[in-house]
Amino acid sequence: MASLFEYAPAPESRAVVDIAPSYGLFIDGEFREASDGRVFKTVSPSTEEVLSEVAQATEADVDAAVKAARKAFETWSALPGSERAKYLFRIARIIQERSRELAVLETLDNGKPIKETRDADLPLVAAHFFYYAGWADKLEHAGFGPNPRPLGVAGQVIPWNFPLLMLAWKIAPALAAGNTVVLKPAETTPLSALFFADICRQAGLPKGVVNILTGDGSTGAALVAHEGIAKVAFTGSTAVGKAIARTVAGTDKKLTLELGGKGANIVFDDAPIDQAVEGIVHGIFFNQGQVCCAGSRLLVQESIQDELLDALKRRMSTLRVGDPLDKNTDVGAINSAEQLARITELADSGTAEGAERWAPACELPSSGYWFAPTLFTNVTQAHRIAREEIFGPVLSVLTFRTPAEAVAKANNSQYGLSAGIWTEKGSRMLAVASKLRAGVVWANTFNKFDPTSPFGGYKESGFGREGGRHGLEAYLDV
Amino acid sequence: MSERLSVFKTYKLFVGGKFPRSESGRVYEVTDSKGNWLANAPLSSRKDGRDAVVAARKAFSAWSGATAYNRGQILYRVAEMLEGRRDQFVAEVADAEGLSKAKAAAQVDAAIDRWVWYAGWTDKIAQIAGGTNPVAGPFFNVSSPEPTGVVAVVAPQASSFLGLVSVIAPVIAAGNTVVVVASEKAPLPALSLGEVLATSDVPGGVVNILSGRAAEIMPSLAAHQDVNAIDLAGAGAELATELEAAAADNLKRVLRPQAVDWVAAPGTGRLMAFLETKTVWHPTGSLGAGGSSY
Numbered sequence: 213m214a215s216l217f218e219y220a221p222a223p224e225s226r227a228v229v230d231i232a233p234s235y236g237l238f239i240d241g242e243f244r245e246a247s248d249g250r251v252f253k254t255v256s257p258s259t260e261e262v263l264s265e266v267a268q269a270t271e272a273d274v275d276a277a278v279k280a281a282r283k284a285f286e287t288w289s290a291l292p293g294s295e296r297a298k299y300l301f302r303i304a305r306i307i308q309e310r311s312r313e314l315a316v317l318e319t320l321d322n323g324k325p326i327k328e329t330r331d332a333d334l335p336l337v338a339a340h341f342f343y344y345a346g347w348a349d350k351l352e353h354a355g356f357g358p359n360p361r362p363l364g365v366a367g368q369v370i371p372w373n374f375p376l377l378m379l380a381w382k383i384a385p386a387l388a389a390g391n392t393v394v395l396k397p398a399e400t401t402p403l404s405a406l407f408f409a410d411i412c413r414q415a416g417l418p419k420g421v422v423n424i425l426t427g428d429g430s431t432g433a434a435l436v437a438h439e440g441i442a443k444v445a446f447t448g449s450t451a452v453g454k455a456i457a458r459t460v461a462g463t464d465k466k467l468t469l470e471l472g473g474k475g476a477n478i479v480f481d482d483a484p485i486d487q488a489v490e491g492i493v494h495g496i497f498f499n500q501g502q503v504c505c506a507g508s509r510l511l512v513q514e515s516i517q518d519e520l521l522d523a524l525k526r527r528m529s530t531l532r533v534g535d536p537l538d539k540n541t542d543v544g545a546i547n548s549a550e551q552l553a554r555i556t557e558l559a560d561s562g563t564a565e566g567a568e569r570w571a572p573a574c575e576l577p578s579s580g581y582w583f584a585p586t587l588f589t590n591v592t593q594a595h596r597i598a599r600e601e602i603f604g605p606v607l608s609v610l611t612f613r614t615p616a617e618a619v620a621k622a623n624n625s626q627y628g629l630s631a632g633i634w635t636e637k638g639s640r641m642l643a644v645a646s647k648l649r650a651g652v653v654w655a656n657t658f659n660k661f662d663p664t665s666p667f668g669g670y671k672e673s674g675f676g677r678e679g680g681r682h683g684l685e686a687y688l689d690v
Numbered sequence: 691m692s693e694r695l696s697v698f699k700t701y702k703l704f705v706g707g708k709f710p711r712s713e714s715g716r717v718y719e720v721t722d723s724k725g726n727w728l729a730n731a732p733l734s735s736r737k738d739g740r741d742a743v744v745a746a747r748k749a750f751s752a753w754s755g756a757t758a759y760n761r762g763q764i765l766y767r768v769a770e771m772l773e774g775r776r777d778q779f780v781a782e783v784a785d786a787e788g789l790s791k792a793k794a795a796a797q798v799d800a801a802i803d804r805w806v807w808y809a810g811w812t813d814k815i816a817q818i819a820g821g822t823n824p825v826a827g828p829f830f831n832v833s834s835p836e837p838t839g840v841v842a843v844v845a846p847q848a849s850s851f852l853g854l855v856s857v858i859a860p861v862i863a864a865g866n867t868v869v870v871v872a873s874e875k876a877p878l879p880a881l882s883l884g885e886v887l888a889t890s891d892v893p894g895g896v897v898n899i900l901s902g903r904a905a906e907i908m909p910s911l912a913a914h915q916d917v918n919a920i921d922l923a924g925a926g927a928e929l930a931t932e933l934e935a936a937a938a939d940n941l942k943r944v945l946r947p948q949a950v951d952w953v954a955a956p957g958t959g960r961l962m963a964f965l966e967t968k969t970v971w972h973p974t975g976s977l978g979a980g981g982s983s984y
Contacts, residue, residue: 294803294955297810301766339759346762346810353818353958616977639975642830646974664758664813681817 219532222539224326229317231403234265237273237426238409240280241419247272252428254402257323258536258545258580266402269425271434274394277423278440281365281392284420289362289390293349300345300388302415307338310411314404318376319536321403323545323581324499326537332498336661337380340679343663344384347684351389354681356690362390363466363689364442369432369456370405371448372398372547373502373603378447379405381678383422384663389687391443394423396435398448400548402426433459441465443687447504450601450627450672468676468686470504470668472601473629476622477507477658478644480615481516483634487656489523492607495632495658497531497543497585501605502551504673505630507658509598510609511618517611521589528585529572543605546581555583555604562588562597562608593624601627615640619647628670632658651677701729701877703738703901704884706745707894712902713737720878723788731877734902736910739842739869742898746840746867747916749895754837754865758813765809765863768890772802775886779851779879786850786876800953801855807956808859815864815961823969830972835965837865838943839918842911844904844925844933849952850876854883856952857923860960862896866919869898871908873924877901905929912936919943919964923950 234251236243246267253262269277288296307314314337315329322329351360366386370378375397386393397405405424412422425431429452436444436456446456447470460467477495479488495507512520536544546552563569567588576582583604591598591608598608612618622631631650633641645653651669654660661667666677676686701720702709716733732738753761772779776798784794820834841861846853850873861868872880884899900907904925912920912933919942922930927947934944945963 294807298803298806301806301809342759342762342766343813346812346814348810349807349955350810350814353814355818619977637975639973642972643975643977647977664817681814 219540221535223535224316224319224537224539226316226320226537229313229320231264231317231320235267235402235406235426237267237269237277238406238422238424239273239277240423241413243409246270252399254321254400256320256580257400257547258577260579263320264403266406266426269396269427269431273425274431274434274438277394277425278365278367278435278438280420281394281423282440284418285362285364285392288387288392288418288421293351296388296390297345297348299415299417300341300348300384303411303417304338304341304345306411306414307334307341311335311338314376314407316537317407318404319544321401322372322375323536323547325541325544326539327541328499333374333377336663337376340377340380340663341384344388344683347385348388351684351688354684356685356688360389360688360690363687364391365440366391366393366443366445366687367435367438367441368393368395368445369435369448370395370397372401373499373504375401376404376408379408381447382445385678385683386443386445386687387421389684391687392421394425394435394441396425396427396432399428436460444468445686446470450674453674466686468668468678469674470676470678471672471674472603472627473504473506473669473673474509474599474601474625474627475505475507475630475632475650476509476511476625477632478511478618478622478634479513479516479520480633480635480637480640481513482636483516484636484656485516485520485523488520488634489527491632491634491656491658492524493527493531496607497605498659500543500546500583502547502603503659505652505659505667507630507632508602508607509622510607511612511621512609513618514611514613521609525570525572525587528587531572531585533574533582533584534577543585546583546604549581551603552581552583555602555606558597558600558602559586559604559606562591562595562606565595565597567591567595567597567608593621599625615644619644623647623649626672629668629673630654699729701731701881701901703732703734704881704887704897704899705738705742706748706898707888709884709888713741718902720876722785728785729878731881731901734871734900734907736907738900738902739907739911740914742869742900743840743842743911743914743916745895745898746869749893750839750867753862753867753893753896758816761863761865762809762812764891765805765812765859768886768892769802769805769809771886771890772805776802779882782879782882783851786879787848797849797852801852804852804855804956805859808863811860811961812863815965818958819962819965819967828974828976830974831969833967833969835864836968838964838966839866840916841866841868841919841921841964842908842914842917843868843870843921844908844923845870845872845880846924846950846952847873847875851879851883853923853952854880856950856956857921857960858897860956861921861964864961864964866964867896869900869911869917871904872899872901874903908933909936912942913939915940917942919945921945921960921963922947
């Protein structure tokens with residue numbers, strides 16, 4: 213199938229981005245080395261090329277950053293909302309201006325296709341700042357009382373799957389509400405957050421309002437444990453989310469968690485098959501499946517199983533896996549060797565537990581971290597690949613006969629972040645949606661995001677919402 | 691060396707994205723507060739008003755259909771463009787309203803910030819004016835605001851620029867298109883605003899600016915069957931009553947003149963004035979028994 217279409221290489225130019233050989237921590241408006249001088253390397257997951265060296269923040273650095281943020285909070289929170297709004301509008305505009313540079317940077321550091329960073333990540337990043345900029349002077353209209361107040365310093369820890377987008381989801385509402393932030397980007401994707409520090413400089417943002425600390429899990433742990441923090445916002449694994457919940461127990465720290473998922477994508481017999489196949493593919497192979505809200509469990513009505521799977525396999529055979537900088541690439545690199553090992557282990561458990569594995573013929577690059585788009589059939593609810601979050605391009609297919617059975621299976625998960633419903637019948641869609649224990653339900657579409665639309669989970673997918681009017685609540689004393 | 695002779699600007703209307711003179715060929719003399727001649731402004735006719743309505747109607751479909759995000763970006767662009775021409779507007783407002791440079795600058799700065807304020811509202815109106823309704827039955831029920839349509843506006847008479855911006859911006863932020871009759875005595879800042887809008891990605895016809903006498907132009911707009919609402923901000927009591935009565939013929943929405951401090955932060959009143967609420971019902975069906983609630 214793949215040979216039907218021979219594509220000439222169409223690489224996006226790297227020349228648009230200038231990566232320095234090393235970066236410090238961004239504290240109080242300036243870059244500085246870690247207090248003990250330690251650094252670590254960040255690599256391009258598609259080539260294993262070292263892109264840069266960044267500082268490993270220590271507890272002392274965390275303390276300095278929180279102090280800087282605390283000091284900046286006094287003036288930042290006292291600014292009229294309309295002035296904070298204008299800073300955020302500036303940031304939104306500068307992101308728009310520099311979006312190609314940032315898209316290429318993100319693709320290099322993360323491994324995701326340029327098609328996605330260019331057309332999804334970056335437009336959403338700018339839109340998010342634009343949206344929350346508009347809230348900064350309208351907080352009394354947001355439905356949280358006449359004079360909602362900011363919390364203080366927010367400690368924010370974000371994942372590697374959407375580095376800059378998760379930064380935007382965290383920083384934009386925090387600043388709009390009048391908080392200041394200390395943000396730790398993921399260990400494997402620190403660069404776009406450091407470029408964001410430069411955008412803060414260009415926007416003239418007062419020093420200390422945004423502080424960026426690079427580091428590993430120990431930095432994040434020190435940050436959420438710091439007593440100067442009034443708010444903790446975390447996006448990442450459920451295991452770390454639980455550890456953070458334990459850390460903040462007994463404190464006044466406000467907490468929001470956006471954690472793992474095992475989204476069910478439910479396809480009924482009246483669904484438009486071609487559109488459903490596109491939605492399934494997008495749901496699980498977007499960003500190599502490294503998406504907390506991925507539609508990683510396909511629940512297909514028994515009567516259309518064969519037809520749907522045939523169409524799905526045909527479509528999967530046309531996916532182009534390879535160089536993330538190539539504009540035709542659909543599936544890029546897995547973010548790290550560690551993540552690749554985890555995906556590999558879970559996929560192997562699927563075979564070992566009796567599920568049937570299928571992947572299209574697909575040549576993977578010789579260096580870097582890669583995993584072919586993979587499908588499992590004959591999956592039962594007891595299989596690990598039906599229960600555990602794989603966070604990779606691996607789809608588990610289960611079947612059902614009745615809508616009630618579909619709902620029961622969809623809800624049979626510790627998670628409750630997302631779900632998809634494919635049916636032409638509106639009343640069935642709404643009935644199923646109302647029964648699903650999931651924070652986001654997409655009907656006849658999947659993986660849609662918008663700054664105006666709240667996002668977050670039920671159950672062990674975390675609590676609190678990001679985006680929309682609801683997203684403000686996480687950063688206000690209400 | 692003699693002083694260089696300056697080039698005067700011909701002030702023109704702004705209709706359908708173009709800068710026509712009045713079809714009537716008429717102008718009137720505009721002076722500063724001391725009576726010194728500033729310019730000749732077009733004295734718009736009723737026909738100019740009708741032409742403006744045609745342009746506004748033509749623009750309505752695309753403007754109201756644009757995403758709220760897109761409209762917000764465009765309103766913000768207006769603020770960006772105005773900031774760059776701040777000095778020009780400070781001079782024009784100072785002349786028009788007899789203000790010191792500093793006071794005129796405060797008016798212009800507030801007007802720029804007002805565009806930013808309304809830019810932020812485009813994608814939030816629905817979130818405070820709409821919502822789902824928990825009807826007592828198996829129905830999904832959601833109410834959303836939609837723009838009313840073409841709105842004819844009498845701009846404030848005294849606040850020639852800040853007042854003007856304060857009445858135009860909320861109308862178009864919500865997705866309406868507008869025909870505005872500028873302050874009769876001080877129309878020049880309004881006519882110059884057309885030049886800013888023309889270079890701000892605002893589609894032609896979304897804002898149409900006329901200068902002249904509201905008492906001459908507005909009665910035909912208030913009675914116009916293709917105008918959906920009128921804002922009487924700058925109309926005197928007598929004219930306002932006449933226009934409101936004329937508006938009843940096709941039940942235009944009417945925003946009556948009120949005492950407004952244009953400098954103060956606006957609420958949401960002007961945004962809400964030109965919205966319709968649409969409520970959609972859909973059965974939710976039933977799955978019967980079953981379904982886990984875990």
